[in-house]
Amino acid sequence: MTQKLINRASELPARGPLNEEGREILLSLKNVDITFGKGDNAVKAVKNASFDIYKGETFSLVGESGSGKTTIGRAVIRVNPCAAGEIDYKGVRISGKISKALDREVIRNIQMVFQDPAACLNERATVDYIISEGLYNFHLFENEADRVKKVETMIEEVGLLPEHLTRYPHEFSGGQRQRIGLARAMIMEPELVIADEPISALDVSIRAQVLNLMKKFQKEREITYLFIAHDLSIVRFISDRIAVIYKGDIVEIADTEELFDYPLHPYTRSLISAIPIPDPKLEKHKALFTYDPSVHDYSTDKPQMTDIGHNHFVYGNSKEIEEYKAQREAGVPLKSITILDEGEEAPSSVNDNAVVDEDFLQTPIHDTGSIWLAVLCFFLAPLGIIATLMFKKRRHFRNYKMCRTGTIAGFCVLGAIILLFLIFLLMSVL
Ligand SMILES: Nc1ncnc2c1ncn2[C@@H]1O[C@H](COP(=O)(O)OP(=O)(O)OP(=O)(O)O)[C@@H](O)[C@H]1O
Structure with a gap:
């Protein structure tokens, strides 16, 4: 009522x-x-x-x-x-x-x-x-x-x-x-x-x-x-x-996935790069993208919010908007995170046109650290060495750790079996 x-x-x-x-x-x-x-x-x-x-x-x-x-x-x-x-x-x-x-x-x-x-x-x-x-x-x-x-x-x-x-x-x-x-x-x-x-x-x-x-x-x-x-x-x-x-x-x-795939404004990219990576090793080697507002020259060419298609709006002057549109139309997801190699210096600026390589963004999906990797490497220890090296190279650190553990355990057990075999062989000969 x-x-x-x-x-x-x-x-x-x-x-x-x-x-x-x-x-x-x-x-x-x-x-x-x-x-x-x-x-x-x-x-x-x-x-x-x-x-x-x-x-x-x-x-x-x-x-x-x-x-x-x-x-x-x-x-x-x-x-x-x-x-x-x-x-x-x-x-x-x-x-x-x-x-x-x-x-x-x-x-x-x-x-x-x-x-x-x-x-x-x-x-x-x-x-x-x-x-x-x-x-x-x-x-x-x-x-x-x-x-x-x-x-x-x-x-x-x-x-x-x-x-x-x-x-x-x-x-x-x-x-x-x-x-x-x-x-x-x-x-x-x-x-x-x-x-x-x-x-x-x-x-x-x-x-x-x-x-x-x-x-x-x-x-x-x-x-x-x-x-x-x-x-x-x-x-x-x-x-x-x-x-x-x-x-x-x-x-x-x-849209959320659009923004994460194509963070066109450098400030958005800096926010994405600030998201902590759940792997401490990757996080340690991550180069933070810092936003420097002085990269924009808005003295004559004034910025405005512009629809660049794909339900995506970006703030920039006409020159920037052209660049953003070109980046978006290239259809290749943009890189926001750089993982440095051991000892590599963090770049002072980030390459705007860089493209996602074997990237961290995929890491949470593929780098699962499944226990089955350890089990497989345990039973197939020689192949485990190859898998371990492969995952290390691709920086899939969770998978790498699992394979390494399985391979080491596999070799230890194999070594123990060979040792026991040799002892029994010696005892039966003597
Ligand atoms: N009542 C107020 N009087 C004067 N300045 C204010 C007032 N409320 C907000 N501001 C100013 O407006 C700006 C935006 O503040 P706001 O609280 O909206 O930020 P925010 O993004 O919500 O930050 P936070 O995450 O810390 O809450 C700040 O510079 C703040 O100092």
């Missing part, structure tokens, strides 16, 4: 506008500038940001600390005002002055989940109240029994128990508090959730659980996420599309 009343009075259409490919645009930033302070002290935190987020996708915004990610998130929920440009939700402008009714709908439809659950949960309130707060503010329940039912269902959905509802946030672990934060957001039945570094403050072991929970909600409720993170490794496996932001400028937007 309450729900029906809200829907009837809605200032927003049921669906957003469609793009040329028929995808529904839920959120759209159009040439958005966000400035803090005035006069000489003014800080332009976000410059001319434009992007669309489609219904049901996970769109990630990635960049180093202070690049303006949170500022954009807070502008979407109307906390930060836009100095220029506009933000549209389902095709309706939600930035600037809007009606009270629309403002309430935005608050309800767009929820935010924060990095530090400890800091954003009211420590004096019970979990029951924290989760119910939005329900109270928007009268989203028929009666007390209905509210209790909604809250109990939600606490179970995030993997906690109804008996946890009477407790306070400090009685929970970081991961559990993030679950409470998610419950508080999801009970509002939002369409868009802005997740601002939701797993950065959590133990590595807990991170996947929270991401899986977010994925579950997305699947069940068709939630759209704007996921904010400072490194690409976190977002690679959860994002449909990624936007990279550097000091307030969005420098590249592409």
Whole structure:
């Protein structure tokens, strides 16, 4: 009943506008500038940001600390005002002055989940109240029994128990508090959730659980996420599309795999090169690609965000864009990571046209370190030597270690058998 009343009075259409490919645009930033302070002290935190987020996708915004990610998130929920440009939700402008009714709908439809659950949960309130707060503010329940039912269902959905509802946030672990934060957001039945570094403050072991929970909600409720993170490794496996932001400028937007295969802007490449390699030996020999903004000469030829095809947008001047297009059209994935040989000096700059060789990027897939390699090398020790050398040459260090272990063990056992044989031979002769 309450729900029906809200829907009837809605200032927003049921669906957003469609793009040329028929995808529904839920959120759209159009040439958005966000400035803090005035006069000489003014800080332009976000410059001319434009992007669309489609219904049901996970769109990630990635960049180093202070690049303006949170500022954009807070502008979407109307906390930060836009100095220029506009933000549209389902095709309706939600930035600037809007009606009270629309403002309430935005608050309800767009929820935010924060990095530090400890800091954003009211420590004096019970979990029951924290989760119910939005329900109270928007009268989203028929009666007390209905509210209790909604809250109990939600606490179970995030993997906690109804008996946890009477407790306070400090009685929970970081991961559990993030679950409470998610419950508080999801009970509002939002369409868009802005997740601002939701797993950065959590133990590595807990991170996947929270991401899986977010994925579950997305699947069940068709939630759209704007996921904010400072490194690409976190977002690679959860994002449909990624936007990279550097000091307030969005420098590249592409589908996730496209971005990892063709990181055209040098800043994106530096972020990819910063992703830790799970093999300590490779990590030790990795040459970090550092971004030097002085490589761009924007004195006369001004940069702009340009569509270079393949649903891929890059920020650059006309000369750079031509180069980016040529690199993309060559169709050969670009190299972001250089593994140095023993004793080799790290290059001071990175060759822009370099191509992936027998590359690290393949390493996690093929370099599995399977135990069966050790078993095979154990029984076929002479062939194990060849396999060991081959994997070493290709820098498949996990496979190399397995083959080496199997081969050594194989030769040890073979040696022991030969020794025993010789001893028995000697004993039978003497
Ligand atoms: N309320 C504010 N007043 C003044 N400056 C601000 C304010 N909020 C943000 N800034 C400035 O805007 C810039 C972008 O900040 P923002 O918090 O959006 O960065 P971020 O990319 O989210 O970084 P982090 O990952 O550290 O949160 C920074 O230079 C910051 O100092």
